[in-house]
Amino acid sequence: MGRSIYFFGAGQADGDAQQKDLLGGKGAGLAEMTRLGIPVPPGFTVTTEVCNAYYAAGKVLPAGVEDEIKAAIGRLESLRGARFGSADAPLLVSVRSGARASMPGMMDTILNLGLNDEIAQGLARRTGSERFALDAYRRFILAYADIVLGVPRDRFEDALGRARRQAAAKLGVDATRLNSAELERKVPDSLLDPESLAALIQRQKDIVLGATGRPFPDDPAAQLWGAIRAVFDSWKNHRAEVYRKIHDIPEAWGTACTIQVMVFGNLGDDSGTGVAFTRDPSTGERRFYGEWLPNAQGEDVVAGVRTPHPLSLTGTGAGGADDGSSLEARMPAVYAELFAVQGKLEQHFREVQDLEFTIQQNELFLLQCRAAKRTGRAAVRIAVEMAKEGLISQREAILRVDPGSIDQLLHPSIDPSAPKELLARGLPASPGAATGQVVFSADEAERRAGQGRAVILVRSETSPEDIHGMKAARGILTARGGMTSHAAVVARGMGKSCVAGCSAISVSQGRMAVTTYDDHGRTTGAITVKDGDLITLDGGTGTVYLGAVPTVPAALSDEFGELMAWADAVRRLRVRSNADTPHDARTARNFGAEGIGLCRTEHMFFDEERIQAMREMILADSELGRRRALAKLLPFQRSDFLGVFREMAGLPVTIRLLDPPLHEFLPQDEAQLAQLSRATGVSAEDLRHKSEELAEYNPMLGHRGCRLAITSPEIYEMQARAILEAACEVAAAGIEVEPEIMIPLSMTRRELSLTRALVEEVAEKVFAEKGRRVDFRFGTMIELPRAALRAGELAEESEFFSFGTNDLTQTTLGISRDDAGRFLGAYVEAGVFAKDPFQSLDVAGVGELVEIGRDRGRAVRPGLKLGVCGEHGGDPSSIAFFERAGLDYVSCSPFRVPIARLAAAQAALAAEAARGPRATD
Template identity: 60%
Template structure:
């Protein structure tokens, strides 16, 4: 019989931390905390395998699941000395989700389950607090009806607000027991009216309704969006955790809170978090009340830190903090409740953190001996380094502060205001920089937060939904800016006398919490010593070299600052779009006579030579791979009558003649047309000019700097060996001519870009006349899958969303198809020429998952955009460590 249910806490503990794939992160860690002696309220976990079975069998459970749940529930009753559904002393439970990786706020939770009009009286007797009992009952109805029965949350909030107005009170804690009774009655009436059926009163019905809702929430829109953003497979499923309730809202000796064992924004080794006296867990993250700090060191005079309000529970929590960090060897995100001065642990998990915090925590923990340097390298997600490379506010720029909130996620962002996630998405799709402004965010806003440059909320603390999700996404966030009033209906935010409307500019400083009116200039980031330390450790481990794709001095200099070890792709066609060049290029293309073409090409030579001189100078002897011209012709043809007239005037031609020439050159499919080496074969003078410019520049910089410049000339779009033979022979003839003219020689390489399936298949033949291969995985993906990257956006997301493809193949390499051709090409090339240099220069060169694949293939280097260089350096190191872990000991 398959075991579907695992107990934890009490005297019966069946799980451990290493079982997270089966029990989910929450369930595995609850069992682990219980196993090491921490105070965990007893409960049980329904495994992720049930979730898979639930969806595989038309939302039906395994036949023997109920019996196992009943048995586990009986153990909880025995441990607590209470009975589920007992009118005199009822056991109440929470029902929570728990995927194997943390998905904060994405799925559903129900608290206080087991209450009805009879058991609430039992809770009155056992707690001695009538107000608390009826408040718990109304919370349960509101949460259960919203989560399980799809009753809109605001229907209950409206009733509550009306009741407070009638009573003349402002805080929930001021509402009397009699008033709660009336509110409960109104809640039950709303459920009946909205759903056409009564609220379920039988605790077993409530339990299975909640279990079904949690499993159902695995496929809700916000969970699907979160999984897509964080590359979490839907097949993993979620577990369901049923746990006995402990109450943080039974009086002033009770509390609930969320804390981190280190600061998740900076990584500083301080106990960091927030708590509320006399509150349930959702009160802390919802921003309904202002949370208080944990430590007296971080408190202002008007605040009430837990250290002074509940000193015994605080000291116990400090002991737990130290124990958990040493046990898990990572910064932990903790949820706790204090009931009658006694601490209970409700959750621990590896805490989400900013990239800066991840760096500091990894470096510090290695220094403290908690982890090794190799583990520190693996602790920082490579893609998160992007967070460190974004600009900050220019300290010299003028600014006008209108408000200040909490610095919830660092960095700086400026953009136009939008008040809904949908508006943010629409504006961002049009290329706008947008700031999402909300009173408070909810999981439904996650898609808008992802599209935004930054997030501003007027409620919530450092552990609010907005703060946690924004930090994980690397978005700037200022939370809890309480002096700002947001009016959704009027589409305005008001701070003092300043009112801004949707579409106005606003600037956020996530490092200080400041909010500024208008657009404040930014400056490039400065990288910390922790960054240099980690990059140094990564560089000592990685085997793959990391180059950059660059053709401008600015990009080359940026890449060098980030540690690039050369240029792996200089796309010369990108150099020709300048206003001083494009005319000559068009004349070169539109010419029908060789002497006309030669004049245009001669005019381009000094531009090209100067381009390459600057790049060689910046790279200071590091390898530079220059791809000869590979223009889809439609990008360079004169567009419109004005451009046609300009070219005609420069060439002394009739406009009608050039119009006919443009028509003749137009192609039905330019990406598969007269481009790459095909153009060089048709018009060898073009490639001859570029080869001359490259070698003349290399000679000049070698003489100027004393660095040995070894240029790498790359011939694009080769499909057959004979194409490379002919273009190489022409290039070498030009190179030798330059050597003779200058009276000097230097080392150089001539290779090709493998970007066609035939080239990969016949790589062994092509390698006979190539000094290196560079895999152009952008075009190789297009030609292998038969997908146009420019056109596939209309349907490719659907392929990924529905599982037809695991990932977008233009973002992460298709390992079986395109990757199979890369492997085949690498093996074929090195079989012919064992020392053949192999690299990759498509966008995949900056994708961590693709880099891991390139490490397994044995390529020599990857090349990526300048801002992805640190990402690639770290990913290359992690790829080596991943390979080592796979090797048998």
């Protein structure tokens, strides 16, 4: 391990912005801002290496670290002319976590550390405000008890309520019928007088003693060591672990810990705190955006306890004319300094910045700068506009957008013409439409979502403990909080619709009471929304509707088109789509698909008209009977292929011949058996016997794929005829057609030679009948380990390979993708797999088989076309592997085509960077 402590202060810093891996995003940002001359309270960062060593040693700080921290505290004392642990000139510090990747609210922070009864009195004398000193003390006890001592915050609610009611009585406020939320609005923290605060502090200490059996620690040094350990411990708390899984953040990174001199935004009306963004993180608009609270600490903004004010005269979060509450109106000189700082930071980092600031008696301090989380729509707009501004290159713009995030752009929004019943309005915290059942707890959201139900998580305000429920929910609605609250920031990062700060709602005891208003803002009554009721959120407008509201398809922005054009210009991998119908093909082409990589013919047989003929074919006891039934299916298949070929004119269409076992087409319940019996004249008992006869213990490894063609070649004959007749008809109409006939589940050359002979014989008959020839390719899916290992033999017969990575993963790992959900989560949790291997390719195992298949296939047929048609074809991390492996294309679902296009471009740029430097555009 290298050095443990990196100091910053007085314009000098040991670290810089390039050391995020070591200092975390927060520590690196503070060091860089200090170097830039931006006002930052001095402090020091304990590195991520110390965190990892702490865990490796069984949660013990490495030798020598405590001495280095004591020395760094001494440097802070010299800079500030104060002493840590002194009542005469008290130095208080914050202890804050900071991983290299932003994890808002997931880990722990403690403010005002270094207080005890005596030091609180000294702080009161030094600041001239007893109320401020006692408020800082009670905040510290609450946070320290929760984070370090493990006494939950809800244990202190009654004590805080008593203090509020005591203050209410002094203020002449009748609090007898007020619930806790109403009481907090009537008696905010700023109205708690010193007597009420002193009584509250004693109650808090009593609660700690009762819960832990020990008095609250009075020694500031002991407080500091406890806080540092708690910050490191929070790296592996439940909410942080859930967040890391959602955002693919490795556990091995660890967190840094920053100890920083406290500055106070709650010292009066000339003080305050806020959060700002250099551009709008929801829309991407180039405007200084954010919120602030006067006479408040930073935790007040993100907690959503008070409704924040906009920064500028034109309004930001509230979106209206200034009422005198903006920072620009209240403190114009501070606002001007902050505006200059935000511009300097965006230019320096060439990235949108998320800033935290505190104003202490008209003096501005920056507490954090980091790359801002943003919606997918905002990410695209920001990247394109920054490239046009010359701040970044087009290649950098491509790399700035998370491919997964653009999924947010491709889904429906509220239909503006649909009838709607307005329920309430709040702040548009994260765009998108979401409909679901109301739930009031994160656990219940997760439970119901696991049952396949759409839910909206409704809370007074969210906390980091709600992360699992926020992930499970379709959308989030909060009564409190602004557009930089925990709910807003996390929802934007997840791409979830969110309406925050909806003051018309009050949440308690499993119900949501909604106060209704007329157009003039007058109260008209109240509505009660219960658990399970349907509501719809419009996160783009901050509107909440009762019931389900229809949606309209997403409209893609001009910036999206530009970014995708830049991506297409640099990517090497082609992107096709998995599509089985003309409608799917049209959707895929509209999203930029360059062909169809997988057309699953079995999906064409489940229509009510067709399934009957399919079942007749299965039940036939002779080849002649099967052929008669297949003749009924031929025109349907041909019609389907005609539609697909027309939609994909000029682009390749890979058609997989019948793959699933035949029992899947037979009826599964008594009503369907009875209906089939009447249609075929076969008794229900005989049908049941036939179904049982065809059923397989492990159908994924049974009588399916090309094995059907070996035993019943007439099935593939009919399908080949339908494909080639459709191709001839489309070609006769002057439409270019490029069919690729793909044989599933092959593992030997003999299987392919038999099926190829079958297809070619049908082709010659069709071409003779139609009086024209159509070029087509013959290929196979690589779904079995033996197929990959014997790829050289298969390439003798096959002109292309398509790696069916769903089944290849299943057969390689010996894990059923249909049943593995019961234990794969535990495997990921235990580190057996970094991710679910059915979502992100197992590069070490399945990936090596892909490379073996590539090498052995191309050794025999150098021009062999290689693609992927499993779900991994739309996964960005898997696409990066396919680029490195030199495959020709990936195929994915239509709505993932843009994701794959961008991921392929990023993979190409990464491969180019690995080969060495080149001139940028």
